[in-house]
Structure formats: structure tokens, C-alpha cells
Amino acid sequence: MAKYTLLQLVQQTLSVIDAMNVQSVSDTEESEQVVMIVNRVYNELLDDYPWDHLRSLGALEVTTTANQM
Numbered sequence: 692m693a694k695y696t697l698l699q700l701v702q703q704t705l706s707v708i709d710a711m712n713v714q715s716v717s718d719t720e721e722s723e724q725v726v727m728i729v730n731r732v733y734n735e736l737l738d739d740y741p742w743d744h745l746r747s748l749g750a751l752e753v754t755t756t757a758n759q760m
Contacts, residue, residue, distance in 0.1 A: 701725045 695703075701716050704725045713722045737745070 697726065697729060700729050704729075 698713075698716055701722050702712060705712060705722060708721075710721045711719060713719055716722050716726050
């Protein structure tokens, strides 16, 4: 399965709706709207499915060395 960046998702979506191509997600108002939609769908996917690998807890051990756990 291919992994896409946010910019690639925005560019593909804008292409489908025949909007102007962008080089940054903040180039146009339409691209910013697509970013909001992509983020909302991403968050809904995280909330709606039991992604066990995202919910696992681990135990930390405190050591005497600073900044090391």
C-alpha cells in the first residue's frame, strides 16, 4: 500500500476537482479546505477503528543517567 504525504493527497484531490495545482498545502483557499477535509477523515478513521498498535502502553524505567529512560 502506498503512503502519501498530505501534499500529495491535496494535489490528487485538487486534480480530481479540476482545481489549480499547488506546491504547498497553503497555496490556495481550496487547498486549505482540502487539508481540513483530509485531517477530519484521518481523525475519524483513528476514532472509528480499534487500532491496537496506536493504543498500546509501555513501561518506562527511570535511570540515573539524565535524559535516558
